[in-house]
Amino acid sequence: MSNQTGKISSTRAGLIEFIMFFTYAFFAVNWIAGSTLTKQIMDYFQLKSFASATFISNAITLAKIIGNFLAAGILNKLLPKKAIGLGSGLIVLGSLLAILAPQYWLFILGRFIMGFGGALYVVYFSPVVIHYFTPEKRPTINALNGVAYNFGGILAMIVVGPVIVWLNTWQYSMAFFAAISALLFVLWPFIGQDFELNRSSGATQAPYTVRQALKEKINWLLPFTYSGLLTFYIVLLNIFPISGATAISAKTLSTLVAVGGIIGSLLAIALSKVYFFRKPVIRLAGLVMTGSGILMFNTSNGVIASASALLIGVSMFLPVTSLMMIPQELPDMTPARLTTIMGLFWALSYIIETVIYFLIGFIIDRAGYATGLNLALVASVTLFLGSFLLPETGHKK
Structure with missing residues (x-):
């Protein structure tokens, strides 16, 4: 590179x-x-x-x-x-x-x-x-x-x-x-x-097209992994506060998730100094995020709900660094190729999220908020599952 x-x-x-x-x-x-x-x-x-x-x-x-x-x-x-x-x-x-x-x-x-x-x-x-x-x-x-x-x-x-x-x-x-x-x-x-867009390891690489990118498995695995997190985040901020199931106010919920995001990002920076593998971080964060979501959706205790919201924020932002590092660490990566990969990553993530979000709304209209929120929890599991499917680009120090 x-x-x-x-x-x-x-x-x-x-x-x-x-x-x-x-x-x-x-x-x-x-x-x-x-x-x-x-x-x-x-x-x-x-x-x-x-x-x-x-x-x-x-x-x-x-x-x-x-x-x-x-x-x-x-x-x-x-x-x-x-x-x-x-x-x-x-x-x-x-x-x-x-x-x-x-x-x-x-x-x-x-x-x-x-x-x-x-x-x-x-x-x-x-x-x-x-x-x-x-x-x-x-x-x-x-x-x-x-x-x-x-x-x-x-x-x-x-x-x-x-x-x-x-x-x-x-x-x-x-x-x-x-x-x-x-x-x-x-x-x-x-x-x-x-700056030069197509140079890697001192050599000029051939342009990397969207058609080529769509043929590579990793460019589907990355948005699949992230889409559940994205869907859960949007449901948490837009649907959960009006569901009637919250033990804390919507404003407190948003604040705790946001503060947790800052803490998660700081932890990601600190962790990157001493730990150099990507998949275990994503896997652990996926478990904590979904587990905290289950706890928050089913508790009437304000303290437990607040702690869960904070943990959700931490576990949502902690793995983002590892997820972004995976395409950056692929062999012979260039700025142009990375731009194509990340463009697809964000586009496909939002397409998947939009479809799931629509389904959640459809289910809420017919079966109530509890069923829709459970679907959001099921969707959030993609972060955990994706950690087994993505390549490990990290290394020992």
């Missing part, structure tokens, strides 16, 4: 990581701010049915899938500096369009564009990691990137409420966070740079 880090300024690498981390974190803040302001947005556009508001979440899911599929092609065409800048620019453009939209369909279009930019951004983390950082530093950087959205979520919990009170209207409140994203977008041309 190409490793030109010795020739690259560590300051430049750090600044690139800083810009990318906070761009994605404030994408999360802006997105969560829009979700928090749903009632005001519905009133502004005179929407009577709450179902109309669900078009927003459907738009982001569609944008993520399309953006993930197209990310590799855009990177190859524009090269890293412009491709990453495009992702950042779309986040800002989508935010502004949503804020200025005179009609609801334009608001949804703005959120779609913003989601598309975020989808590109999350894919471009990986090629940047393997180009700018040594193998020893990659687990740490992967852990930071993996928790960027969660960091934005915690930041949103702290600042969105006061900003709404301060600025009164949903447009001004969202514009405040969009301005921060715009500042990061303006800084990127001075910090970002292009």
